[in-house]
Amino acid sequence: MTLALDAAAPARTSPIRHDWTREEVAALFDLPFPDLMFRAADLHRQFFDPAEVQISTLLSIKTGGCPEDCAYCPQSASYETGLTASKLMEVDRVLAEARAARERGASRFCMGAAWRSPKDRDMDAVCAMVEGVKALGMETCVTLGMLNADQTRRLKDAGLDYYNHNLDTSPEFYGEIITTRTYQERLDTLALVRDAGINVCCGGIVGMGEGRADRVGLIHQLATLPKHPESVPVNLLVQVQGTPLADGRGLDPFEFVRTIAVARIAMPASMVRLSAGREDMNEQMQAMCFLAGANSIFYGERLLTTPNPQADKDMALLARLGMRPMEG
Numbered sequence: 001m002t003l004a005l006d007a008a009a010p011a012r013t014s015p016i017r018h019d020w021t022r023e024e025v026a027a028l029f030d031l032p033f034p035d036l037m038f039r040a041a042d043l044h045r046q047f048f049d050p051a052e053v054q055i056s057t058l059l060s061i062k063t064g065g066c067p068e069d070c071a072y073c074p075q076s077a078s079y080e081t082g083l084t085a086s087k088l089m090e091v092d093r094v095l096a097e098a099r100a101a102r103e104r105g106a107s108r109f110c111m112g113a114a115w116r117s118p119k120d121r122d123m124d125a126v127c128a129m130v131e132g133v134k135a136l137g138m139e140t141c142v143t144l145g146m147l148n149a150d151q152t153r154r155l156k157d158a159g160l161d162y163y164n165h166n167l168d169t170s171p172e173f174y175g176e177i178i179t180t181r182t183y184q185e186r187l188d189t190l191a192l193v194r195d196a197g198i199n200v201c202c203g204g205i206v207g208m209g210e211g212r213a214d215r216v217g218l219i220h221q222l223a224t225l226p227k228h229p230e231s232v233p234v235n236l237l238v239q240v241q242g243t244p245l246a247d248g249r250g251l252d253p254f255e256f257v258r259t260i261a262v263a264r265i266a267m268p269a270s271m272v273r274l275s276a277g278r279e280d281m282n283e284q285m286q287a288m289c290f291l292a293g294a295n296s297i298f299y300g301e302r303l304l305t306t307p308n309p310q311a312d313k314d315m316a317l318l319a320r321l322g323m324r325p326m327e328g
């Protein structure tokens with residue numbers, strides 16, 4: 001017998017706000033944990049079916065040797081992480097990977113390149129990848145670094161659905177993490193993508209030694225953009241040997257769950273993605289993130305260069321929780 005619970009779904013009474021103050025975002029973080037979780041779960045139900053999780057698979061189409069100095073990143077040429085750099089993958093190989101991801105149940109295929117920004121000569125191949133993945137019936141996402149107007153238009157013309165470009169942290173903490181690209185340059189790329197009519201995927205990383213005020217600052221920035229990003233990846237730092245952040249103290253798991261919940265409340269109509277770092281979370285913690293409003297995951301054994309949970313373990317977890325992949 002199935003219980004008819006649909007009637008219990010709350011009506012969509014909460015507005016989508018773009019005028020959040022930092023104080024309001026900080027006050028959400030300060031709520032008693034049960035109150036925060038209740039508010040996040042209520043908003044989650046107003047905008048989504050809480051039993052559904054969107055699943056995306058990542059592929060690194062160009063790995064390592066990156067000229068940027070992002071302190072968290074194993075792909076920066078500035079750090080000795082033991083990663084072998086490689087050239088841009090062949091289009092056919094990328095499409096074979098996308099097909100395999102689709103067969104395992106992914107609805108979105110995200111292709112990442114370790115570039116500061118793409119070279120114009122790379123754009124033909126990347127656009128062919130976008131067209132090919134779309135032809136497989138999957139949603140497409142790429143993350144290629146900074147873009148100019150012409151590159152953005154070419155991606156739009158190729159049919160790109162989402163562009164991922166993260167703000168990573170608060171404007172105040174940013175300089176501790178990256179010196180080779182400014183916060184404003186990131187905002188400029190996001191504005192180009194938005195204006196071209198491509199969906200925006202934008203979030204950040206926590207657990208980098210930032211304070212709560214920086215987590216507040218990150219969510220405040222995202223939630224006061226002229227339009228909220230359609231996808232908000234919340235990454236827990238993957239501590240990679242050789243990077244400057246390899247030996248940090250990590251983050252209290254409840255503070256991570258709070259960050260998810262505050263993102264859900266501040267951007268209620270966005271997909272909040274439980275992104276990097278799931279290898280370091282037990283299943284109970286991941287379930288708590290779903291209760292806090294996360295409704296998307298990266299799926300498949302590899303993120304870009306680091307491990308992610310086995311696909312069948314993820315499907316088994318969703319089944320144990322009575323949850324299911326969102327239809328593409």
Ligand code: SAM
Nearest residue numbers: 072073113114115143144145166235237238276
């Ligand atoms: N090079 C492009 C750029 O930075 O825009 C695209 C690829 S880059 C690897 C995409 C995102 O991955 C970064 O913005 C960062 O948020 C995330 N990331 C990279 N290394 C990470 C790590 N060790 N732990 C968690 N997230 C990470």
Ligand code: DTB
Nearest residue numbers: 112143233275276303304305306
């Ligand atoms: C995002 O926010 N997280 C993904 C995706 N966007 C491109 C990347 C996570 C990378 C984790 C480290 C690695 O595997 O290299």
Ligand code: SF4
Nearest residue numbers: 066068070073076114
């Ligand atoms: Fe390069 Fe992107 Fe890694 Fe920064 S996060 S070093 S830009 S690949």
